[in-house]
Amino acid sequence: MHLNPYLFFNGQCESAFKFYEKCLGGKITAMMTYGESPMAEQTPPEWRNKILHAHLMLGDQELMGADAPPEMFEAAQGFYVSLHFTNPSEAEHIFNALEENGTIRMALQETFWASRFAMLVDQFGTPWMINCDPREGE
Template structure:
């Protein structure tokens, strides 16, 4: 079994996933527009190039997404995509990249459980937690 977050965007899925691919060092495995699929007849013509399904491989993990058709999108809330990193410098790099144009909820900082932990919503509306944990006591 695997557990893969599926995000919905308001028309900027392609831009978001290209950014995530670059920042997270992943690889986009799918970026399928509505155009050329049976789904195209269910969205306005100006929406045909918007993304019906995207898949981003990041290590052994997968992040998937699409553009919600007009009038069907909802703000992403009530969850966060959490990245667990080993390197505090890498945590800072990713946090800084996602904070650019986004909204910071909690500055990246040391906590009692983490070398670095921070929360933000990026400019695409995705909520993130960046966590660089300290070793846990047995």
């Protein structure tokens, strides 16, 4: 079994995935618009440039996403995408990148379980948790 998050956006998927590619150091391996799909003719013209499917590789991890049609979009709630690090500098770097124009829910700080922990919602509405325990890398 393989588990990976699939994020839905309100028309911002392309911008979000380009941002994640830059922030997280990944590689976008696929990005198909509704207009490039077999269902292009059934898609309203104003929606044809929106993303039907995006795929980002982060090492051997995957992040996928799409623009949800307006009548199907719901803002993210009830979950966080959790990123785990063993290097505090890397955790700080990713936190600082993702927080750009976002909302910090819990500032990056030391906790009883981690050398660094934070919670934020990025500028695209995706909730993230940053967790760093250097002992995990030992």
